[in-house]
Amino acid sequence: MARAASITIVAATVVALAVSLRSAVVDGLARTTDWVPLVESAINDLVFAAIAVVFLWAFPERLERRTMLRLLHQLRSLAHVIDMHQLSKDPEQLSPTYTPTEQSIVHGLDADELYHYLSYCSEMLSLTAKTSALCGEYTTDGVVLETISYIETLTTELSDKIWQKISLLPRP
Numbered sequence: 001m002a003r004a005a006s007i008t009i010v011a012a013t014v015v016a017l018a019v020s021l022r023s024a025v026v027d028g029l030a031r032t033t034d035w036v037p038l039v040e041s042a043i044n045d046l047v048f049a050a051i052a053v054v055f056l057w058a059f060p061e062r063l064e065r066r067t068m069l070r071l072l073h074q075l076r077s078l079a080h081v082i083d084m085h086q087l088s089k090d091p092e093q094l095s096p097t098y099t100p101t102e103q104s105i106v107h108g109l110d111a112d113e114l115y116h117y118l119s120y121c122s123e124m125l126s127l128t129a130k131t132s133a134l135c136g137e138y139t140t141d142g143v144v145l146e147t148i149s150y151i152e153t154l155t156t157e158l159s160d161k162i163w164q165k166i167s168l169l170p171r172p
Helices: 002-027 032-086 111-135 142-168
Strands: none
Touching: 002 032, 032 111, 032 142, 111 142
């Protein structure tokens, strides 16, 4: 689409320049100063045609970037939701010396269930990072690749926090 539109713009510009040059030659421009407006107009036409071509060539890339960034935003949000759901799953609650406060949330899981729950959270974060990496498989857009790298770093750090909780679980 961009290529066809660009070719059309370039062709229209060339035709317009040819018509105005032909008109100037046929009707005759007697003095050198009569050519100044024609040259200025030709330069303006070429500049605006070049701007239009660059815009049309970059348009599909911008659409793809917008689509990818929306998807990556959803994946980043998903990573934060996974993190939020495991925040109240405190392995300290399983310790015999644990004393709850008024604000403590009881998760009601035993050590084995909590281990599996936290493991699943870590796996979901890993799958989120891998899904974001798949988004960058066919792109060379720096903004998209940087966002993917950010999501991978985020999910790795969140997963590390989860594994710290797992390491605090009491052993049977």
